[in-house]
Amino acid sequence: MNIPADLKYTKDHEWVKIEGDIAIIGITDFAQSELGDIVYVEVETLDETLDQEEVFGTVEAVKTVSDLFMPLSGEVTEFNETLEEEPELVNSDPYEKGWMIKIKFSEESQLDDLLTAEAYKELIGA
């Protein structure tokens, strides 16, 4: 199971990459393998400001559907539109080409809520 050490994680199996006041968000290798073949990534919250834990979108696999949660409060500034045509990138490259949204996060203190790679590894028993 690939769990890059330089990313932060949530218990909802999302990864977060911090770049200044922007956070890039996707789902983890573990999440994509649990979901199986992903067929849609739906994000209809572009430009909206959402609270931490609010649903920013959904990911549909052949077998199941799962909500996507905001790891941090903030404004959704970008959606990875490549996923409209190639949702399978989430399966094949969850940490790079399969990223989902970028947000401008508003509360720096929430960064403490995120898990380290070590802690996430423990969470999924990897």
Next chain:
Amino acid sequence: MKQIQLHTTHEALGAKMVPFAGFQMPVQYEGVTIEHETVRKAVGVFDVSHMGEFLVSGPNALDLIQKISSNDASKLTIGKAQYSCMPNDKGGIVDDLLIYKIKEEQYLLVVNASNIEKDWNWIASHNTMEAEMKNISDNYSLLAIQGPKAVEAMQSLTSVDLSAIKYYNFEVADFAGIEHVIISATGYTGSGGFEIYCKNTEVEQVWSKVMEAGADFGIKPIGLAARDTLRLEMGFCLYGNDINDETSPLEAGLGWITKFTKDFVNSDALKTQKEEGVTRKLVGFEMNERAIPRHYYDIVDAEGNKIGIVTSGTMSPSLGKGIGLGYVPTELSKPGSEICIQVRKKAVPATVVKLPFYK
């Protein structure tokens, strides 16, 4: 939780094992889409050993089967199988099943794994004629070899001419070096092929020979996830989703296996229902927009009023769109009828279509 005989074989092949009907079952190996395509275009093998098998024998075997099943088992000759269901006495269905006529006065009933105990008790409770019943579920394994290349790929494993076994016929013959294996031209995928019933002690050899013989034809192991997308593209009912203790066989479109030429459990009430007409029907529908219907989503009208329920749904790998089965009022059951599926906050338009989805 029970383990099927080939549990470690599947794990070694990279299967994700999940609990299903009391067993640890392989749900997926490489990925549901590729597995689905393998069965549609080449050949795949499923281990469905969780399924239940009952032997019903003796001079009163047929009487018992006629009593509990809706189809007419008297039409079966040796070497033929029949799809049937067991109605309950409240208008619903105990289970759907296959009935094989093995020899005179002996039948094999193949039932859903989740219902083994319920079915056994139900059949036993109607066995006033004292037919001999034997539950052999724990001793038998079942492999489904499915796909357009199944016949060609498996021919080297048996002396029987596989291409000569017609749909819903079977042979008890040699297969993969084992004698007395049931080779049945049945399946749950719509892509042709066989189902192989053998003893647990034989299944390891059968599996490895099947994989060996199929190698040149691109055979792959297929999990339950693809089994579900394959059956749904054909519009085949799944017990627990599309049919259950409360759905009538007539509502579910199983009128073709509900024969009023004989008496069976609840046949009078079902006959009345047939004469009066059902108020809801199980239909297939396709999404008009990008969305995937799921079990238990509401079916709504244009005003958003709930008019039915989705019983199965998926993204069809072959058609590339969302498809589903669900119950709608009879007046909306004709192909072409416009309905909506409540997908989270949106009512997404869908069209009732003729089954199967995939031809």
